[in-house]
Amino acid sequence: MEDRIKEALKEIVGADNYTEQLIDMVSYSYDASEHHHRPTCGVWATTVEQISRILEMANRERIPVIPRGAGTGLSGMAVPARGGIVLDLNHMNRILQISIEDRLAIVQPGVVYADLERALAQHGFFFPPDPASGKVATLGGNVATNAGGVKGAKYGTTRDYVLGLQVVLPDGRVMRTGSHAMKSVSGYDLTRLFVGSEGTLGVVTEIILKINPKPTATSTSMATFDNLEDAGRAVSQIMHSGIIPSVLEILGRDTIRAINQNTDLNLPEVDAMLLAETDGYTQAETEYQMSKIMDIFRDNHPQQVQQAQSEAEAASLWKARKSAYAVLARIKTHFVLEDVTVPIGNVAALLKGVEEIAARHEIQIATFGHAGDGNLHPQILYDGYDPAEVKKMEAATADLFRLAIDLKGTLTGEHGIGLAKAPYMTLEHDAAAMEAMRNIKKLFDPNNILNPGKMALEG
Amino acid sequence: MRDKYDFEIKYRDQILKCSRCGFCQAVCPVYGSTLRPACNARGKMLILKEVMDGHIDLNDELIDTLFQCTTCANCYQNCPSGVNVPEIIKQVRKDMVHIGSCHPAFTGMNEVLQAHDNIYAEDEPEDFERERNKQARYVYFIGCVGGYREDESTLATLDLLDRLSVDYTLIDEVCCSGVLEDVGFQINPRLVQLNIERILTTGAEAVITGCPYCFRTFNNKEQYAPLKEKGVSIIHISQFLKNVAMDVTTDLRVTYHDPCDLGRHCGIYEEPRGTIRKIAPNFVEMRHHHADALCCGAGGGVRGAFAKNSIAMARRRLEEAEEIEADVVLTECNSCVHNLSNAKLRKQKFKVCTTTAFINELMDER
Numbered sequence: 001m002e003d004r005i006k007e008a009l010k011e012i013v014g015a016d017n018y019t020e021q022l023i024d025m026v027s028y029s030y031d032a033s034e035h036h037h038r039p040t041c042g043v044w045a046t047t048v049e050q051i052s053r054i055l056e057m058a059n060r061e062r063i064p065v066i067p068r069g070a071g072t073g074l075s076g077m078a079v080p081a082r083g084g085i086v087l088d089l090n091h092m093n094r095i096l097q098i099s100i101e102d103r104l105a106i107v108q109p110g111v112v113y114a115d116l117e118r119a120l121a122q123h124g125f126f127f128p129p130d131p132a133s134g135k136v137a138t139l140g141g142n143v144a145t146n147a148g149g150v151k152g153a154k155y156g157t158t159r160d161y162v163l164g165l166q167v168v169l170p171d172g173r174v175m176r177t178g179s180h181a182m183k184s185v186s187g188y189d190l191t192r193l194f195v196g197s198e199g200t201l202g203v204v205t206e207i208i209l210k211i212n213p214k215p216t217a218t219s220t221s222m223a224t225f226d227n228l229e230d231a232g233r234a235v236s237q238i239m240h241s242g243i244i245p246s247v248l249e250i251l252g253r254d255t256i257r258a259i260n261q262n263t264d265l266n267l268p269e270v271d272a273m274l275l276a277e278t279d280g281y282t283q284a285e286t287e288y289q290m291s292k293i294m295d296i297f298r299d300n301h302p303q304q305v306q307q308a309q310s311e312a313e314a315a316s317l318w319k320a321r322k323s324a325y326a327v328l329a330r331i332k333t334h335f336v337l338e339d340v341t342v343p344i345g346n347v348a349a350l351l352k353g354v355e356e357i358a359a360r361h362e363i364q365i366a367t368f369g370h371a372g373d374g375n376l377h378p379q380i381l382y383d384g385y386d387p388a389e390v391k392k393m394e395a396a397t398a399d400l401f402r403l404a405i406d407l408k409g410t411l412t413g414e415h416g417i418g419l420a421k422a423p424y425m426t427l428e429h430d431a432a433a434m435e436a437m438r439n440i441k442k443l444f445d446p447n448n449i450l451n452p453g454k455m456a457l458e459g
Numbered sequence: 460m461r462d463k464y465d466f467e468i469k470y471r472d473q474i475l476k477c478s479r480c481g482f483c484q485a486v487c488p489v490y491g492s493t494l495r496p497a498c499n500a501r502g503k504m505l506i507l508k509e510v511m512d513g514h515i516d517l518n519d520e521l522i523d524t525l526f527q528c529t530t531c532a533n534c535y536q537n538c539p540s541g542v543n544v545p546e547i548i549k550q551v552r553k554d555m556v557h558i559g560s561c562h563p564a565f566t567g568m569n570e571v572l573q574a575h576d577n578i579y580a581e582d583e584p585e586d587f588e589r590e591r592n593k594q595a596r597y598v599y600f601i602g603c604v605g606g607y608r609e610d611e612s613t614l615a616t617l618d619l620l621d622r623l624s625v626d627y628t629l630i631d632e633v634c635c636s637g638v639l640e641d642v643g644f645q646i647n648p649r650l651v652q653l654n655i656e657r658i659l660t661t662g663a664e665a666v667i668t669g670c671p672y673c674f675r676t677f678n679n680k681e682q683y684a685p686l687k688e689k690g691v692s693i694i695h696i697s698q699f700l701k702n703v704a705m706d707v708t709t710d711l712r713v714t715y716h717d718p719c720d721l722g723r724h725c726g727i728y729e730e731p732r733g734t735i736r737k738i739a740p741n742f743v744e745m746r747h748h749h750a751d752a753l754c755c756g757a758g759g760g761v762r763g764a765f766a767k768n769s770i771a772m773a774r775r776r777l778e779e780a781e782e783i784e785a786d787v788v789l790t791e792c793n794s795c796v797h798n799l800s801n802a803k804l805r806k807q808k809f810k811v812c813t814t815t816a817f818i819n820e821l822m823d824e825r
Contacts, residue, residue, distance in 0.1 A: 022520045026505050027497035032479045044494070071496060072481040090494045114485070136485040325480075326539035333475040 002039045005061060009043055009085070012053045017091075028068065028086040032133075034334060034384065035076030035419045039066065042086040048174060048205045051087065051251065055203065055449075056172030058085060064452050065170075067199040069109065069141030072133040074337050075418030077145065077198050080110050081453035087203065089140050095119055096206070100433040104180060105209045106164060109140025116209075126214040128155035131414070132325065140204050146196030148414030153372025154244045154279075155212070157414060159195045166206035167194055170445045180208060193440070198416055199451040201444040215279035218246070219290035220314035221307040223297035224270040228252075231272035234300040235371045237346055238276075241296060243289045247277035248372030252351050254358070255328065255366040255379075259320055262327045264271020267320055270303055272351065274371060275321055277314075324368045325379075331364070334384035336393060336420075340404035341375040341413030353403040354378045359394040363389070375413035402426055417455045425456035434459065464554040467511050469726065470547045474511065476540040477504035481712055483544070485532035488754040489527055489761070492771035500534035500544040507551065517551075519560050525551055526562040527768070529761045531719040531754035548759075552643035564764035565642040572647050576633035579607045587617055587629065595628035596697075598663040600654075600677075602670025603634050605793040612793055615758050615816035616669060616696065623703060624824060627667065630657040635683075637676030642760040650777040651682045658686060665692045667699050669726075669813075671720035672758075673790045678725075695721060696815055697791045705738050707821040711786040713739035715814075716799070717752035718792035731791050731814055738818060739787075745779040753779065755790075757798035773802030780809055789814045 010018045013184070019025075020041040030037040038064075045051050058065045064084025071078050078407040080086055093110035100123050107116060107294070113134035115129070120126050130149040131137050137147065164178025178184060178191035194201060225231040231250065238245065251259075251273040260267055267273065274297070278289035290307065297305045308314035329336065342350045351367055354376075360363040369376035380396055382389040401411050401424045411421045411428050426434060441448070441457040448458065466474075482499035484490050490499035497506075503524055509515045527638070555561055568755065571580045574784040584606060599620060605613040620627055633654055636647040658666055666686070668674040677683045677693040715735055721727045728749045747753045756762065756772025777799060780788045788811045790796060795798050799811045813822075 021497075021523070022515065023497040023502065023506060023524045026509055026515070027502040030479055030505055070481055070484060071479075088494075088496075090496075093494075112485070112522060133480065133482070136481050236648070326541070329478045329480075329540040330476055333472070335478065 001063065005057070005063065006041060008057055009041065009054065012050050013043045013045055017046070022420055028080065031071045031073045031076060031078045032080070032394045033074050033076040033418065033420055034336065035079045037079055037081050038083065039080035039086045040083050044088050046090045046091045048168060051168045051203050051205060052172045052174055054085065055168055055170055058131060058449050059170045059172065059447055062449060066451050067140070067144070069138035069144070070112070070136045072286045073141065073145060073418060074339070074415040075412070075420040077416050077451070077454060078094055078419035079419060081419055092205065098123065100125065102180060103182065103211055105140050105211050107207050107209065109138060109143070109204050109207065111139050113137050113139060113142060121209055121214065124214055125211045127161065127209055127211050129158045129161065139207055139209070142263070143195050143204050143207055144197065144199050145414070145416045148375065149178065150370060152370055152375060153248050154246045156195065159192060161210045162191055162195050163210055164205060164208040165191055165194055165204050167202035167204055169202045170447065170450050175202070178208065182210065191456055194367050196416070198418065198454050200441060200457060201450065203450070215246070216281055217283045217286045218305070218314070219286040220275070220277050220317055221290055221294055221297070221305065222317045223302045223305045224268050224276050225272045225274070225300065226270050226303050227301065228271040228348050228351055230300040230302070231274055234274060234296050235347055236298070236345050237296045238293055241292050243278065243292045245276045245289070245293060245372055246279040247275070247428065248370070249275045250351070250369060250371035250376070251321060251324060252354070252367035254364065255324050255368045256320070258331060258366050259316045259323055259327050262330065264325055265320055265323070270304055273320065275317060285303055323369065328366050328379045328381060332381040332383055334382050336380045336397060338378045338380070338397070338400060338412045339415040340377060340378065340400060340409060340411065341373070341408030342404055342407040344372070344374045346409065347371050347374055347376065348409040348429055350376055350403065350407055351407070353407070354400065357396050357399045357403065360399070361392045363392045363396050365396065373413070374401070374409065398424070419454060422454060422456040464510070464517065466507065466547060466550040466554050469550055471511060472755040473542050474504050474507050474679065477501060477508070477542050478540050479505070480539060482537050482539060486533040486537050486751070488529055488531060488533070488756055488772040488775070489768065491753070491775055492756070492768055497805060498527055500538070501540070502529065503544065503548065504542065505545070517555055517558060517560060520558065521555070522562050523624070525555060526565060527765050528759050529719070529754045529756060529772070530759035532723040533754065534677065536723055536750055544587040548615045549641050556643035561643055562760070562764045565760050568642055568760065568763065569639055569644040572634055572636055572639060572650065576650065577603045577607055578634055578638070579603060581607050585610045587614055589617060589629055591629045591631055592661065593628040594655065594662050597665055598630055598658050598661055598666045599627045600632055600666050600668045600670070600673055601629070602668065602673045602793060604797055605669045606632070608797050609793040612796060612813050612816045615819040616813065619815050619819040619822070622819070628661050628663070630661060632657065635673045635676040637672060637680055638760065646680055646682050648682065655683065655685050657700065658691060659689055663691060665694055667694055667696055669696050669793065671695060671725070672794065675720055675724055695791065697721070697727065697731040697734065700734050700815070705734070705818060706765055707738055707818065707825055709739050709821055710741060710786060711739065712741050712743060713787045713789060714743055714745050714780055714783060714785040715748070716745070716755065716788055716795060717749060718753070718790055718795045719754050719758055721791050722752055723750055734814060735789055738821065743783050743785065745783055747779060755795040755798045757794045762798060769798060770802045772796045777803060777807055781807055785809050787812070787817060
């Protein structure tokens with residue numbers, strides 16, 4: 001990058017908010033995936049005007065710009081695959097407005113999910129899509145990824161809550177989409193186009209979010225099944241029952257075994273464990289819903305069914321699910337955490353298929369995830385310094401994606417395509433759909449400066 | 460091919476287990492005050508991974524992150540992969556010093572302790588108007604910050620011990636020098652020897668430390684093992700006070716700041732709270748407390764080397780005291796008192812002091 005461009009960046013954001021120091025460049029090379037590539041420089045932007053000027057210049061000079069939140073993504077989405085300028089948005093971290101009567105909150109992209117949650121809790125409200133990384137992930141990142149969370153079954157994902165955006169386009173123009181209103185069918189839905197666009201179309205600088213009153217009561221239960229099919233049938237029957245659990249999670253056999261080998265939780269080593277939570281505004285309401293769910297558990301040959309009688313007991317039931325990620329993260333030096341998603345009726349088939357893939361490639365894959373919305377997290381564990389294991393991981397990943405598509409599902413339910421799944425885009429999307437996406441990219445970003453190399457948009 | 464650094468030999472597997480999830484970013488005090496991801500635990504582990512992979516080498520360019528860690532251990536507490544970042548950082552700093560790369564403030568600290576007996580290079584210690592090196596049941600070990608920077612706090616603690624008729628003595632103490640291990644150097648044998656001799660000469664059955672860091676050093680560093688071998692136990696003042704009846708109370712709204720060295724590093728959370736609840740029924744926790752407590756920003760050599768950021772970390776902690784409208788912020792560490800007091804804004808009307816100093820003040824008022 002030429003010195004005059006570096007000087008121009010310093011002039012825009014101030015010398016203190018510009019970096020090309022080695023430690024920052026290493027840090028900005030990574031996200032939570034196995035992908036990495038160095039940028040040329042980084043800037044800590046604080047205003048829309050600065051971002052507009054940066055993009056206008058980068059567009060003119062054909063320099064890649066990679067918007068970045070907390071960098072907790074699992075698909076390489078924030079990795080500067082072609083170098084360029086990392087646009088760190090964490091300094092734009094103000095909650096601009098909370099309007100309870102309008103049921104909305106307006107935030108800057110660098111606001112951390114947990115900070116919004118805390119601010120809303122004071123009003124008895126919440127923003128439901130709660131990614132596991134919510135303590136650290138930023139809302140700008142959540143919008144770029146269309147992040148989900150454990151409550152997806154009942155409450156949907158980020159996309160269902162974004163009413164409007166302020167976006168800086170690659171040529172520097174500032175665009176507003178959507179409105180402050182609960183409903184709008186005015187023109188094309190540009191808001192939804194930008195949610196989940198992975199920073200490839202524009203830089204989100206302001207987000208209008210719909211918020212919900214926070215349910216005050218919950219009930220929690222757990223069931224274990226010797227046969228995966230029984231657990232799968234239980235999930236399907238819950239969907240038929242008319243009850244929508246606020247959380248319905250599943251742990252597969254390999255995950256349970258790994259937890260037992262690494263903790264003192266002593267879980268029964270069964271094919272599957274289901275954990276359910278119902279929520280509402282009175283205990284009677286949540287208990288009624290939970291009783292229906294537990295009846296279904298009992299009808300499907302469980303080894304054990306247990307309902308929490310207190311908050312402490314609920315926490316202890318959740319311990320297994322909550323420890324899964326940490327336990328699996330410690331087993332090998334590397335892992336890939338996938339998020340394939342299938343129709344809810346195919347969850348058992350997906351779990352079975354993952355076990356077969358693991359056996360076929362002789363690699364450890366532990367699965368857990370959100371049975372309530374069909375989104376599972378097969379975690380492939382391997383040694384990244386062993387080329388043979390890397391090969392197995394890659395082969396297993398490819399099989400896993402084919403399996404998800406065969407089961408009428410999708411490559412990714414909540415982590416996004418980024419770099420990791422870009423080679424598989426055509427597996428899911430036909431030629432016409434790919435062409436439409438590539439044309440949309442060209443429309444907004446004809447010079448391909450925004451987060452280039454992601455989502456197979458250049459094919 | 461270069462020789463492996465000690466940090467690789469000892470911690471390679473742990474460093475590689477960092478899954479880059481970024482959960483440390485939510486709790487890292489350095490990140491919290493700088494919003495610079497290169498400085499949180501993930502940023503540091505990535506640097507070390509790249510060193511191990513041969514992409515970069517240890518050098519001065521890395522000082523801003525590898526020497527900017529308060530070793531508060533909040534990252535370790537929250538790491539799903541169990542990466543013990545503070546221990547790794549301490550080892551890397553030693554490797555850095557070995558190749559001649561070090562923050563000048565840290566080099567200075569080591570040089571000071573070669574030539575002097577305390578980290579402030581002050582050769583005339585405060586005598587606190589008390590006889591030293593007596594025969595007594597307890598030695599009260601003040602620590603450098605309490606002895607040379609927060610002497611009023613120390614004087615109040617000593618007054619309290621007198622009021623409680625505790626049979627103690629001060630000694631001609633020297634720096635425990637444990638901090639040198641944190642900043643890339645080795646504990647200083649000369650200073651260790653002086654402390655051990657002077658403690659043992661008193662015939663004391665226990666050393667009561669005012670400083671949580673000295674407490675950790677005496678308890679955990681093998682160089683101080685002779686103390687325990689001679690039957691001398693090491694207790695922190697908060698442990699000593701937990702069973703002592705206090706016949707004073709206050710209506711003020713009191714909160715407690717957990718020092719990292721006492722809390723996350725030693726698991727001592729309840730003894731101070733037990734004492735405070737006895738004297739302050741109107742006790743209230745800050746947003747982050749116990750194992751989640753925010754660091755005051757002083758530890759790991761950061762106060763000396765990165766003063767501006769250290770104060771910014773203390774300000775974040777004080778905002779939490781303001782949030783709960785506390786009248787008094789108590790803590791059990793003079794280093795925390797020192798940094799928090801320095802960072803306190805004029806509009807923040809609450810008082811910051813040690814529990815012992817506060818109890819003594821209540822007794823004065825009675």
